[in-house]
Amino acid sequence: MLFANVAAPKALKNRLLEMASTKRIAHALLFLGTDGGAQLPLSIAFAQYLFCHNPTPQDSCGICPSCLQISKLAHPDLNLVFPIALSKDVRFSDHLVAEFREAFLAFPYLNLNDWFNTIDAENKQPIIAKDESIEILRKLSYTSYEGRGKVMLIWMPEKMNSDAANKILKILEEPPEDTFFFLVSSTADALLPTIISRTQLIKVAAPTSTEIAAVLTSAFNLSQGHAQQVAELSQNNPREAFLLADENIASTENFVLFQTFMRCCLRFDAFKISAWVDEFARLGREKQKQFMVYALHTFRNCILMKHMPQAVLGTDEEKEFLQKFHPYINTQNQEGLTEEFNKAFYHIERNVSAKILFMDVSLKTNELLNKK
Numbered sequence: 001m002l003f004a005n006v007a008a009p010k011a012l013k014n015r016l017l018e019m020a021s022t023k024r025i026a027h028a029l030l031f032l033g034t035d036g037g038a039q040l041p042l043s044i045a046f047a048q049y050l051f052c053h054n055p056t057p058q059d060s061c062g063i064c065p066s067c068l069q070i071s072k073l074a075h076p077d078l079n080l081v082f083p084i085a086l087s088k089d090v091r092f093s094d095h096l097v098a099e100f101r102e103a104f105l106a107f108p109y110l111n112l113n114d115w116f117n118t119i120d121a122e123n124k125q126p127i128i129a130k131d132e133s134i135e136i137l138r139k140l141s142y143t144s145y146e147g148r149g150k151v152m153l154i155w156m157p158e159k160m161n162s163d164a165a166n167k168i169l170k171i172l173e174e175p176p177e178d179t180f181f182f183l184v185s186s187t188a189d190a191l192l193p194t195i196i197s198r199t200q201l202i203k204v205a206a207p208t209s210t211e212i213a214a215v216l217t218s219a220f221n222l223s224q225g226h227a228q229q230v231a232e233l234s235q236n237n238p239r240e241a242f243l244l245a246d247e248n249i250a251s252t253e254n255f256v257l258f259q260t261f262m263r264c265c266l267r268f269d270a271f272k273i274s275a276w277v278d279e280f281a282r283l284g285r286e287k288q289k290q291f292m293v294y295a296l297h298t299f300r301n302c303i304l305m306k307h308m309p310q311a312v313l314g315t316d317e318e319k320e321f322l323q324k325f326h327p328y329i330n331t332q333n334q335e336g337l338t339e340e341f342n343k344a345f346y347h348i349e350r351n352v353s354a355k356i357l358f359m360d361v362s363l364k365t366n367e368l369l370n371k372k
């Protein structure tokens, strides 16, 4: 993971780069952000930088053997500890490290719920338990593989039970020489004050929407305008922004939904609208929000289609649809539609009933589409 690909404040990245270049790094760092923040990918980018064979003043090289190993979360000097659901076969992180790598590589901004959904443990208690601290001690007794030190990354240290926390505390009191502890947390309240006092705090603030948009543009090949819109709708939360921009979910399904919705709104076919709304209500909140991002993006594309058709990105089917649909959108009603869908987005976020909301949106959309 390059710093350039992490949706975190530029000033914070610079601070970490300076710590690395002046070699003033505390033996234990606490990367503290909020749920859905960039603390985990940022700590991985920092580990990559520390282990990189050819770093520049701005970033790691991304291509040396060490960078390649970190990019797969498979560097022998990067040890990963994370909450698990205890069972007979799963007693410490290494038992699930393959699953954790896969989950992180698919979605680096994952939170604890995302992780527990991945391992089908939604209803179980996430914990870092005593066996884990024994494992940590065992690993600390080895010397580093590459001679550049080791990183012991503990994601969600707030999930340590008291046995584990007390053991870790002892290690933090007398840290081994070549090991950096990265504690990566989203809720400091749940951490022992004695642990916090033994770490250097790296506060991971929310990035600006421009900083998020820059990362989205390259990660998803989005236009700048689309990326900016997604970043703003996410209210500067990187996890939310990446979920909204995920094109795998956004494209075909939303295209079909959008087409159908616009067709029945144009003529106000109440029967078809009601069937559409029923289907939409069953989708779940994340997908409903992605649909609205798609709709906002398509309204903008309609305007683009009039003035710069060559700049419109999308599949052949989408472009063919836009050819026919764009005459219904003009600068006046685009503003109204954007406002309606933006409002709907925030209502969905606040758990308003999708059925009632979208019956209302369909009425307004009908009115706006037929406005000349």
Ligand SMILES: [Zn+2]
Pocket (backbone or CB within 6 Å): 051, 052, 053, 054, 055, 060, 061, 062, 063, 064, 065, 066, 067
């Ligand atoms: Zn490198």
